[in-house]
Amino acid sequence: MTYLETAINAAQEAGQLLRDHFHQDKNVDEAQHHDLKLELDRKAQDLIFERIAAEFPDHALYGEEGLGGNQESEFQWIVDPIDGTVNFFYGIPHFCVSIAMRQGEDILVGVIYDPMTGELWTAEKDGEVLLNGKPLKVSSRTKLEEAIVFIGCGKDEEALKIGLERFRKASLRCRKMRMMGSAALGMAYTASGRLDAYVESRISLWDIAAGKLILEMAGGSCELVPNAENPDIYAIKATNGLIPIDEVL
Missing domain, CATH: 3.40.190.80 (D-Maltodextrin-Binding Protein; domain 2)
Known part of the structure; x- marks a missing residue:
C-alpha cells in the first residue's frame, strides 16, 4: 500500500473502534483538570501503529500515547488517536483520528477522519486534497x-x-x-x-x-x-x- 492508503485504512479502522465504543462507558487512565487520557486512546494508537508497522516496519512512529518503530528513520508517522478526547468522553460527537507522515520536516501525507460523520480529509504532497473524494478549498472571505x-x-x-x-x-x-x-x-x-x-x-x-x-x-x-x-x-x-x-x- 502507499503511504496515503496506509494512513486512510489505519484512520478508518481506529475510527470504527471509537464509534463502536462511543455510547459505552469509557475507562479513564489519567484525569487532569483540563484533560483526560482514556484506555481507548492507547488502544486506538496501538491499532494504528500496528497497521503502519505492518506496511513500513522501519519507519518511526510518534503519537500522543508514546513512540514506536525505528526512531532513527527519516520517515516519521505522527498520530493523534483521538483528537478531542474530552468531547468523546462526554458523548459530544466532535472528535477525530489524525495521521500524518513526514520525511524530515517535510509532511508528505495528512489524513483526518471524523468517525461520527464519516468525513475523511486526505492530502498528499504534490497530489490532491480531498474531502470524501471531492476537492476542497478554503473560504474566499476577506473581512x-x-x-x-x-x-x-x-x-x-x-x-x-x-x-x-x-x-x-x-x-x-x-x-x-x-x-x-x-x-x-x-x-x-x-x-x-x-x-x-x-x-x-x-x-x-x-x-x-x-x-x-x-x-x-x-x-x-x-x-x-x-x-x-x-x-x-x-x-x-x-x-x-x-x-x-x-x-x-
Whole structure:
C-alpha cells in the first residue's frame, strides 16, 4: 500500500473502534483538570501503529500515547488517536483520528477522519486534497466581520489567559467565535471553508501535523512558532490566508 492508503485504512479502522465504543462507558487512565487520557486512546494508537508497522516496519512512529518503530528513520508517522478526547468522553460527537507522515520536516501525507460523520480529509504532497473524494478549498472571505474564528485556549494558565483575551478581542470584530475541542477538525473545517481561522498559543505537533498539509493544499495559510522549551509544542495561526487575523490577536 502507499503511504496515503496506509494512513486512510489505519484512520478508518481506529475510527470504527471509537464509534463502536462511543455510547459505552469509557475507562479513564489519567484525569487532569483540563484533560483526560482514556484506555481507548492507547488502544486506538496501538491499532494504528500496528497497521503502519505492518506496511513500513522501519519507519518511526510518534503519537500522543508514546513512540514506536525505528526512531532513527527519516520517515516519521505522527498520530493523534483521538483528537478531542474530552468531547468523546462526554458523548459530544466532535472528535477525530489524525495521521500524518513526514520525511524530515517535510509532511508528505495528512489524513483526518471524523468517525461520527464519516468525513475523511486526505492530502498528499504534490497530489490532491480531498474531502470524501471531492476537492476542497478554503473560504474566499476577506473581512473579519464575515468570519467565523476558532480560538483555542490550551491547558495551562498562560495559554488560557492568552486564548480568552484573544477570544474577547476577536468576538468584537468577527461574525461568530467558536471553541470546539478538536484542533485537527478546526484545521480541517478551515480547509473546507466552514471556518476562516483557527488560532492557539500552545498546541502539540500530533494535533496539527495532518491539518497543516490539508489546509495549505486547500489554499490556506498555517504559521507555526515552536515553543522554546519543547520543540513539539507550537503556537499556531491557521487561516484561509485572506482575513486580517492579526488585527485581533
